[in-house]
Amino acid sequence: MRLIALAALLAALPASALAQTPAAVEQPLLHEVVGEVSPDRLLADVTALVGFGTRHTMSETRSETRGIGAARRWTEREFRRISSECGDCLEIALPADMVTGPRIPEPVEVVNVVAIQRGTGDPNRVIVISGHIDSRVSDVMDFTSDAPGANDDASGVAAVLEAARVLSKHRFDATLVYAVLSGEEQGLFGGRILADYAKAQGWVVEANLNNDIVGNSQGQSGVRDTTRVRVFSEGTKTVETTAQADRRRYNGGEVDSSSRNLARYVDGIADRYLTNFDVDMIYRTDRFGRGGDQVEMLRAGFPAVRISEGAENYDHQHQDLRTENGVVYGDTIDEMDFEYLGQVARLNIATMAALANAPMVPSGVTIAGAVRPDTTLTWTAAPGAAGYRVWWRSTTAPQWTHSRWAGNATSLVLAGIPIDDYFFGVSAVSEAGYESPVVFPGPAGAFVSVGDPAPAN
CATH class of the missing domain: 3.40.630.10 (Zn peptidases)
Structure with missing residues (x-):
């Protein structure tokens, strides 16, 4: 029930409230x-x-x-x-x-x-x-x-x-x-x-x-x-x-x-x-x-x-x-x-x-969407995470400005949001609403060092 209430709260937040990444809900x-x-x-x-x-x-x-x-x-x-x-x-x-x-x-x-x-x-x-x-x-x-x-x-x-x-x-x-x-x-x-x-x-x-x-x-x-x-x-x-x-x-x-x-x-x-x-x-x-x-x-x-x-x-x-x-x-x-x-x-x-x-940041964050109208992010489940938020922003914006609640899934398709026009990331959220930092896809944004990426197709 707490997870359902958290999802409802996130969905109801105005855009201005989503401009910063920490705790999805106020923490006493x-x-x-x-x-x-x-x-x-x-x-x-x-x-x-x-x-x-x-x-x-x-x-x-x-x-x-x-x-x-x-x-x-x-x-x-x-x-x-x-x-x-x-x-x-x-x-x-x-x-x-x-x-x-x-x-x-x-x-x-x-x-x-x-x-x-x-x-x-x-x-x-x-x-x-x-x-x-x-x-x-x-x-x-x-x-x-x-x-x-x-x-x-x-x-x-x-x-x-x-x-x-x-x-x-x-x-x-x-x-x-x-x-x-x-x-x-x-x-x-x-x-x-x-x-x-x-x-x-x-x-x-x-x-x-x-x-x-x-x-x-x-x-x-x-x-x-x-x-x-x-x-x-x-x-x-x-x-x-x-x-x-x-x-x-x-x-x-x-x-x-x-x-x-x-x-x-x-x-x-x-x-x-x-x-x-x-x-x-x-x-x-x-x-x-x-x-x-x-x-x-x-x-x-x-x-x-x-x-x-x-x-x-x-x-x-x-x-x-x-x-x-x-x-x-x-x-x-x-x-x-x-x-x-x-x-x-x-x-x-x-x-x-x-x-x-907060939970540990998601690992294994990847992104796909070349030559498509949609953007897909995937990640590995983080211990202690009740759910995840997918974030995006203009490539010239200093802070994350838009987000979508993904529930406890480990992937999300952003329909109609082209990969070319934005930067993307994923954060993990605890059942109590504590939120991790956002993780940018790939080695450039990983919080734990990873190996070289596979060659581009």
């Missing part, structure tokens, strides 16, 4: 978790992290009061405290590696702090939130000077910890992973260690939300804007093969990678569950010429996005603490906006809860 839980975020707790976390003086990857590791070692141990204690309040629902892992590189001339152990909240239904399906704990000043090799790293990226770490505090009170079908990474400023080492760990665990990572520089609402221009956050996503997959690229260039998919459709999903969550806070989808993997830990997750074939504040202030990142010609430089806590950081945390938390309660 998502409003609940959004309301549990505390800007005061975020302030306390950033204050604690800034108090370690520097968190440079090559800084002190034995001190209990200064350096990255002390900061990592503090983070581990916070995760363990959170876990004790939910009946030890979090498993704590410390994946690490000895690394060297252009910015690490002598071997250094890079250690991540990871808390794992196992899913109750499909624990191998994983949703990851991440932020990096290391900091730096103007000289990336200077590991002794004070480097508060308040916004870059204690803000991201605070969002990760807040997500753990809020979501650990609830249970989800999929596994949630809260990851605090090291070594980002020295070469994205924490992201690579996390990706390697995920592969070693056999995780099917459906999404990585990487939060890096998310705590300030006033940009370089001096204009304060508390209403927008940027979500960066790759257009074509980092792991795309030559054969896949050839097929994609001909038939489309440049703006429909799994990461891009994850970004659309995040955008829809903001529209539905946050007040006066909007996502700007940026069609780039990261800021121009720059990078973050999500890049290493993409290299491993996992869908990932970077979340960053709407407008950066470059006087307050990667800078020595100083004042020159009346301009104050340095990444200090007084330059942050914790109400804004609270909004970013709410966006992450609602997205994670929606994803973790």
Whole structure:
């Protein structure tokens, strides 16, 4: 009966209500978790992290009061405290590696702090939130000077910890992973260690939300804007093969990678569950010429996005603490906006809860319709799915705009809708109405990497 009621609701929705992909019906839980975020707790976390003086990857590791070692141990204690309040629902892992590189001339152990909240239904399906704990000043090799790293990226770490505090009170079908990474400023080492760990665990990572520089609402221009956050996503997959690229260039998919459709999903969550806070989808993997830990997750074939504040202030990142010609430089806590950081945390938390309660995205999505008036989509059934929606949009539209309920079938014919004029995709919907991201057909849009397509006829 619930499935029949869900189908009726979907059929009755006006076109404007179908413009975003997340939950097909309003979900009280998502409003609940959004309301549990505390800007005061975020302030306390950033204050604690800034108090370690520097968190440079090559800084002190034995001190209990200064350096990255002390900061990592503090983070581990916070995760363990959170876990004790939910009946030890979090498993704590410390994946690490000895690394060297252009910015690490002598071997250094890079250690991540990871808390794992196992899913109750499909624990191998994983949703990851991440932020990096290391900091730096103007000289990336200077590991002794004070480097508060308040916004870059204690803000991201605070969002990760807040997500753990809020979501650990609830249970989800999929596994949630809260990851605090090291070594980002020295070469994205924490992201690579996390990706390697995920592969070693056999995780099917459906999404990585990487939060890096998310705590300030006033940009370089001096204009304060508390209403927008940027979500960066790759257009074509980092792991795309030559054969896949050839097929994609001909038939489309440049703006429909799994990461891009994850970004659309995040955008829809903001529209539905946050007040006066909007996502700007940026069609780039990261800021121009720059990078973050999500890049290493993409290299491993996992869908990932970077979340960053709407407008950066470059006087307050990667800078020595100083004042020159009346301009104050340095990444200090007084330059942050914790109400804004609270909004970013709410966006992450609602997205994670929606994803973790939804079914896994459909796999094996294929499309046919050449030299026909109709378009046919087929897919493999997703565990936990009560039904599916087939989506389409103009080839120049940024968001999915039209959908049709397919019930529990694994194929649908869109009569009179030509394949040439639109882009298409499929999402899975749970009995409770939680909806997965949309999957674009073929390797270009698959959330789990697949082999090369068959040659065109």
